[in-house]
Structures are given as structure tokens and as C-alpha cells.
Amino acid sequence: MIKKKDILEKNLKELDEVCDECKQKHESVTHNLILTGFKICYSCRVSKTIFPI
Numbered sequence: 001m002i003k004k005k006d007i008l009e010k011n012l013k014e015l016d017e018v019c020d021e022c023k024q025k026h027e028s029v030t031h032n033l034i035l036t037g038f039k040i041c042y043s044c045r046v047s048k049t050i051f052p053i
Contacts (some may be wrong), residue, residue: 019044 017029021044028042040048 021048 015030015033017025017027018039019026019029019041020039022041024041026041028045029039032042032045033039036045038045
């Protein structure tokens with residue numbers, strides 16, 4: 001059985017504000033996670049938009 005504590009720990013780990021691309025901590029990671037569904041910072045988002053490869 002999944003406990004409520006395990007679910008809360010998983011959610012907190014997901015919102016740790018660390019970019020999946022550059023591994024730096026930035027507050028824009030949470031904003032982009034809510035807007036786009038990806039854990040990337042603003043600078044990585046811009047670079048992926050300009051150079052999508």
C-alpha cells in the first residue's frame with residue numbers, strides 16, 4: 001500500500017527546481033514545469049527554442 005508520506009516525498013523531489021538539462025538550480029524550472037511540463041530553466045528553454053536539435 002502506498003503511504004501518503006511516500007507520495008509527498010515524491011512530489012517534493014519533483015519540485016526541487018533543478019534543471020534536467022544543465023543541472024543548475026533556478027526558480028524558472030518550477031514555472032516551466034507548470035507551463036510546459038518539462039523541468040528546464042529559462043536559458044535552456046530559450047536555447048532549445050533557437051536550436052531544437
